[in-house]
Every structure is written in structure tokens, then in C-alpha cells.
Amino acid sequence: MTFSRYGSPKDVELAFYEAFQGADLDAMRAVWDDGDDIVCVHPMGPKLVGYEAVMKSWSDILGSGAQLSFRVDNIQIMADGGISVHCVHENITQGRHGELRGLVIATNVYRATDNGWRMVLHHGSPGAVETAQAQRQHVVH
Amino acid sequence: MTFSRYGSPKDVELAFYEAFQGADLDAMRAVWDDGDDIVCVHPMGPKLVGYEAVMKSWSDILGSGAQLSFRVDNIQIMADGGISVHCVHENITQGRHGELRGLVIATNVYRATDNGWRMVLHHGSPGAVETAQAQRQHVVH
Numbered sequence: 001m002t003f004s005r006y007g008s009p010k011d012v013e014l015a016f017y018e019a020f021q022g023a024d025l026d027a028m029r030a031v032w033d034d035g036d037d038i039v040c041v042h043p044m045g046p047k048l049v050g051y052e053a054v055m056k057s058w059s060d061i062l063g064s065g066a067q068l069s070f071r072v073d074n075i076q077i078m079a080d081g082g083i084s085v086h087c088v089h090e091n092i093t094q095g096r097h098g099e100l101r102g103l104v105i106a107t108n109v110y111r112a113t114d115n116g117w118r119m120v121l122h123h124g125s126p127g128a129v130e131t132a133q134a135q136r137q138h139v140v141h
Numbered sequence: 142m143t144f145s146r147y148g149s150p151k152d153v154e155l156a157f158y159e160a161f162q163g164a165d166l167d168a169m170r171a172v173w174d175d176g177d178d179i180v181c182v183h184p185m186g187p188k189l190v191g192y193e194a195v196m197k198s199w200s201d202i203l204g205s206g207a208q209l210s211f212r213v214d215n216i217q218i219m220a221d222g223g224i225s226v227h228c229v230h231e232n233i234t235q236g237r238h239g240e241l242r243g244l245v246i247a248t249n250v251y252r253a254t255d256n257g258w259r260m261v262l263h264h265g266s267p268g269a270v271e272t273a274q275a276q277r278q279h280v281v282h
Contacts, residue, residue: 039217039228039248041266047228047246049217076180076190078250078261081222085250087180087188087262105188107180107248107264109219109226120219121228123248125182125266 005116006031009077009084012110012117017070017090023062029055033111033118041123043104069093082112089127103127146257147172150218150225153251153258158211158231164203170196174252174259182264184245210234223253230268244268 006012012031019027032038032054040054041047042061048054074089086108094100109121147153153172160168173179173195181195182188183202189195215230227249235241250262 037217037219041228041246041248044267046268047215047230074188076178076262078178078224078252080224080252083219083221083224083226085224085226085262087182087264089188105182105264107182107250107262109248111219111221121217121226121248123228123246123264123266125264126185127187 006118007116009079009086009110009117012119013072013086013088013108016108016119016122017072020062021068021070023066025055025059025062028058028062031119033113033120035120037120039121039123041125043124043126066094067096069098084110084117086110090124147259148257150220150227150251150258153260154213154227154229154249157249157260157263158213161203162209162211164207166196166200166203169199169203172260174254174261176261178261180262180264182266184265184267207235208237210239225251225258227251231265 006015015027016031019031032051034051036050038051038054039047039049040057042057048057069092071091072088073091076087078085088106088108090104090106092102092104104124105127107121107123108119110117111120147156156168157172160172173192175192177191179192179195180188180190181198183198189198210233212232213229214232217228219226229247229249231245231247233243233245245265246268248262248264249260251258252261
């Protein structure tokens with residue numbers, strides 16, 4: 001199977017969420033840099049380091065049969081040279097009819113490589129507590 | 142009060158954890174870039190964007206009276222040009238005698254500015270589930 005060289009961090013980000021949504025492990029493997037230093041932290045999960053450990057986790061997740069759909073917004077970008085950092089909201093729906101909804105806050109890092117831009121870090125954490133916490137803060141202050 | 146210009150991302154990281162451990166809000170304010178695009182995600186918290194929102198959170202946290210001590214290890218660094226990304230383990234002890242212990246996984250991003258290197262993103266998530274999750278995975282596989 002042939003995959004594109006990603007010409008920009010934005011292209012890789014799009015490909016990452018397409019691979020995730022499509023549960024396409026081959027596409028996910030192509031999105032990531034194949035280095036020993038890549039990092040992935042799934043929500044509430046440990047820090048996984050290196051291509052082998054990270055791809056093992058994606059194999060488990062994408063093979064689980066979950067039908068996830070992503071809408072990504074609230075994006076901050078910090079970039080210079082061959083590094084681009086995007087902090088996003090992943091608005092996720094699950095199931096055929098989008099029964100379950102959740103928010104994940106993700107920091108995604110992309111790196112320019114000899115094979116175009118690749119993902120080198122994905123750090124996700126649960127964002128669904130935002131409303132509850134905001135409400136609590138309003139009560140306190 | 143006068144603070145140093147941080148000459149490297151490592152210098153800022155050290156100053157960040159010293160400010161956190163010392164509950165020193167002035168030092169914490171000096172560690173961060175003062176831009177509207179800075180991002181902070183405390184463990185299980187929402188995404189806070191911009192200097193005002195981020196500093197409000199640090200004022201709350203550092204004023205809480207928690208006595209935290211940090212040992213930072215397991216560091217991956219991805220850097221180019223004026224951006225440096227560090228993903229670390231924060232081994233935290235709390236209380237006078239270090240009674241409570243916890244692990245936070247943090248992605249820290251530093252940016253070169255006209256005033257030296259500054260922190261522009263801190264994304265923390267609970268890492269204490271690492272052992273439980275690893276054990277569960279061992280059972281499954």
C-alpha cells in the first residue's frame with residue numbers, strides 16, 4: 001500500500017484523525033515517524049515510547065471495533081523550523097448513531113523528516129470534566 | 142523582583158518545577174511566555190488558553206498550601222529552531238514527610254522569545270494508572 005508524503009503538519013493531522021476514524025492501522029503506521037523517541041499517551045494511559053510500543057497500542061485500539069467519529073476544533077499551534085505543536089479538542093462520537101459523546105484534549109507534535117512531516121507525539125487526556133470543573137469553580141469564586 | 146533570562150529550554154524546565162515546588166507565583170509568572178496562545182492542561186482539567194487564564198490557575202494551585210516535591214525523569218525531547226518539546230514523568234510527593242506519592246505525565250513546550258526561552262504549553266495527565274493498566278494488559282494478552 002502506498003501513502004503520501006505529508007507536505008505539512010496539517011496534512012499529517014488530517015491523516016491521523018482519518019486513520020483513527022477509519023480504524024486503519026496501515027494508515028496509522030504511515031502517519032507516525034518510525035523513531036525510537038516517539039511518544040504516545042492515550043487518555044488515562046501510561047507514556048508509551050518508541051515505534052513498536054506505540055503501534056502495539058494503536059493495533060489494540062483500532063482493532064477494538066469501536067466506531068469513533070472525530071470533529072477537531074479549538075486548535076492552538078506553536079511551530080518553528082521542523083517542529084509543529086498543535087493542542088486541540090477532539091469532539092468524539094461513538095456508535096452507529098453517535099450515542100456516546102466525549103471530549104479529549106490532545107497535544108499533537110509533528111516533525112519534518114526525510115519522508116515529509118510525521119507525527120512524533122500524541123498526548124490525550126479526558127476533557128469531559130471541563131463543564132463540571134468550570135461549574136465548581138463558579139461556585140467557589 | 143528580577144528574574145533571569147532563561148538561556149535554554151532546560152533552564153526554563155528547571156525554573157518551572159522550582160516555582161511549582163516552592164509555590165512561588167512570581168517565579169511561575171516569569172517562567173511562562175505572556176502570549177494569548179499559551180496553553181495549560183492540569184491533570185483531569187480543561188484546556189486553559191492565554192496568559193490570564195493560565196496564571197489564574199497557577200494562583201489557585203500554588204495558593205492551595207499543598208507541599209509538593211518533584212523528581213522529573215523519563216524525558217523525551219523533540220526540538221528544532223525556537224521550539225522544544227519535552228515529555229516527562231513528574232514523580233510527585235506531597236506532605237511534610239512525603240506521605241502521598243503520584244505520577245503525572247507531562248508534555249512541556251518551550252519557545253525562544255525576545256526575552257529568552259519561555260514555557261508556552263504544559264499538558265499534564267494522571268500517570269498513576271500505569272501499573273494497573275499494565276497489569277490489566279498482562280491479563281488480557
